[in-house]
Amino acid sequence: MKLTIIGTGYVGLTTGACFAEVGHEVTCVDNNPEKIAMLLKGEIPIFEPGLAELVTKNVAAGRLKFSTSTAEGVESGEVIFIAVPTPPMPDGSVDLSFIEKVAREVAESVQPGQGFKVVVDKSTVPVKTGQKVAETIKRYGPEGVEFGVASNPEFLREGCAIDDLLNPDRIVFGTHDERTADVMRRVYSPFNAPVLATDVESAELIKHAANSFLALKISYINSVARICEKSGADIEMVAEGIGMDERIGRSFLNAGLGYGGSCFPKDIKAFISISESLGYPFELLKQVEEINDSQLDHFLAKIRESLWVFREKKIALWGLAFKQNTDDVRESVAIKLAQKILSEGASISAWDPEAVGTAKKFGNLEGDITYAEDQYSCLDGAEALVIATEWPQFGNADLAEIKKRMRNPIIFDGRNLFDPATVAQQGIEYHSIGRLPVT
Numbered sequence: 226m227k228l229t230i231i232g233t234g235y236v237g238l239t240t241g242a243c244f245a246e247v248g249h250e251v252t253c254v255d256n257n258p259e260k261i262a263m264l265l266k267g268e269i270p271i272f273e274p275g276l277a278e279l280v281t282k283n284v285a286a287g288r289l290k291f292s293t294s295t296a297e298g299v300e301s302g303e304v305i306f307i308a309v310p311t312p313p314m315p316d317g318s319v320d321l322s323f324i325e326k327v328a329r330e331v332a333e334s335v336q337p338g339q340g341f342k343v344v345v346d347k348s349t350v351p352v353k354t355g356q357k358v359a360e361t362i363k364r365y366g367p368e369g370v371e372f373g374v375a376s377n378p379e380f381l382r383e384g385c386a387i388d389d390l391l392n393p394d395r396i397v398f399g400t401h402d403e404r405t406a407d408v409m410r411r412v413y414s415p416f417n418a419p420v421l422a423t424d425v426e427s428a429e430l431i432k433h434a435a436n437s438f439l440a441l442k443i444s445y446i447n448s449v450a451r452i453c454e455k456s457g458a459d460i461e462m463v464a465e466g467i468g469m470d471e472r473i474g475r476s477f478l479n480a481g482l483g484y485g486g487s488c489f490p491k492d493i494k495a496f497i498s499i500s501e502s503l504g505y506p507f508e509l510l511k512q513v514e515e516i517n518d519s520q521l522d523h524f525l526a527k528i529r530e531s532l533w534v535f536r537e538k539k540i541a542l543w544g545l546a547f548k549q550n551t552d553d554v555r556e557s558v559a560i561k562l563a564q565k566i567l568s569e570g571a572s573i574s575a576w577d578p579e580a581v582g583t584a585k586k587f588g589n590l591e592g593d594i595t596y597a598e599d600q601y602s603c604l605d606g607a608e609a610l611v612i613a614t615e616w617p618q619f620g621n622a623d624l625a626e627i628k629k630r631m632r633n634p635i636i637f638d639g640r641n642l643f644d645p646a647t648v649a650q651q652g653i654e655y656h657s658i659g660r661l662p663v664t
């Protein structure tokens with residue numbers, strides 16, 4: 226099938242490459258000419274494992290193209306996916322201006338002789354956005370255009386997006402007519418995954434409800450971690466014991482610094498705002514957000530308790546990305562932590578395997594911060610090591626080398642990557658989440 230994706234970011238580019246991989250002919254459109262110029266030169270604007278290889282392979286096979294022209298994408302595509310940003314407004318509601326702009330551009334480009342077109346919203350949007358997209362295309366498009374609208378929420382996780390897209394645990398799409406549903410079934414026929422076909426509103430709601438539930442699990446386990454700290458229980462064992470219950474599951478029960486990234490914070494805010502506008506204030510989610518917001522201050526208090534004052538102390542920071550296996554620093558808790566440490570007058574030596582470039586560009590890190598050449602030189606002369614992202618190479622680090630490099634061997638581990646007893650054997654002071662400190 227001929228597919229067009231408007232918005233070639235984390236979702237658009239990875240989705241486009243995977244659709245091409247399963248045999249569709251895909252045009253990825255973006256209104257950022259620099260991004261498209263990079264892609265046309267064979268450069269990949271983001272770090273995502275396996276993405277570069279997939280893009281190169283499918284461009285060479287002639288199944289994946291890039292363009293800055295929405296009109297070109299609308300003309301060639303039988304199905305037009307929208308994958309543009311849906312950022313939060315200051316009041317927590319969703320800024321839908323990017324979606325509206327694309328809907329208008331589609332309406333202004335589409336021609337009656339081009340056949341039946343399906344416009345699919347893949348961006349995460351409030352329930353009832355599909356209706357607005359349909360109205361916009363009708364209002365601004367020419368007479369006689371035949372089109373359907375679908376909602377097709379995306380559940381990929383950055384860091385393992387390619388596998389998530391090629392082997393999804395479910396595909397959800399919502400439509401209001403059988404003709405559109407048939408087109409969506411054909412789009413996804415090469416994928417071996419259960420399909421849930423719903424109405425548009427249910428599909429839209431599924432995405433916000435799913436992300437909110439995952440955030441709820443994170444805030445829940447972080448609350449349990451606080452009780453562990455006060456009672457001497459070990460959160461890792463507690464999480465294991467809870468997670469072995471198959472009704473609950475172990476994933477998203479990792480105590481840490483709380484959720485961040487480009488999706489959860491904005492999606493939880495959005496769901497709170499949507500529920501309020503529909504007349505049901507979702508109090509439970511407000512608590513989820515409050516717990517999450519307090520997690521960073523709780524961790525900073527641990528650091529302050531041990532180091533006493535931050536001023537003029539050198540702190541090594543491992544991790545800038547919002548999670549492992551990505552260079553994405555949007556709403557990264559690691560970046561927020563760095564900002565707070567810097568604002569209290571400490572100096573930071575930072576290291577991240579992939580996100581130093583994006584942190585310099587987008588991290589808004591002002592103060593005495595330098596970026597190390599590698600993971601271990603980052604530690605030279607530091608008075609404490611703070612671990613903020615769960616990269617596997619941090620958890621596998623050589624503890625003897627850490628101790629040798631640092632001025633004071635103290636680790637504040639915001640991701641519980643080490644076993645406290647093993648760290649203690651090395652004579653390193655160790656603070657983590659939901660477990661008693663080893664001093």
Ligand SMILES: NC(=O)c1ccc[n+]([C@@H]2O[C@H](COP(=O)([O-])OP(=O)(O)OC[C@H]3O[C@@H](n4cnc5c(N)ncnc54)[C@H](O)[C@@H]3O)[C@@H](O)[C@H]2O)c1
Nearest residue numbers: 232233234235236255256257308309310311348349379383
């Ligand atoms: N990143 C994720 O892990 C993820 C997962 C699931 C869903 N989502 C949702 O998908 C949507 C996109 O997220 P993302 O992370 O890919 O964002 P992104 O910022 O990485 O990419 C969006 C792209 O859209 C382009 N764009 C904006 N307006 C455009 C226009 N009028 N025409 C053409 N291109 C335009 C931008 O230049 C950018 O390249 C959001 O709604 C997000 O919530 C994201």
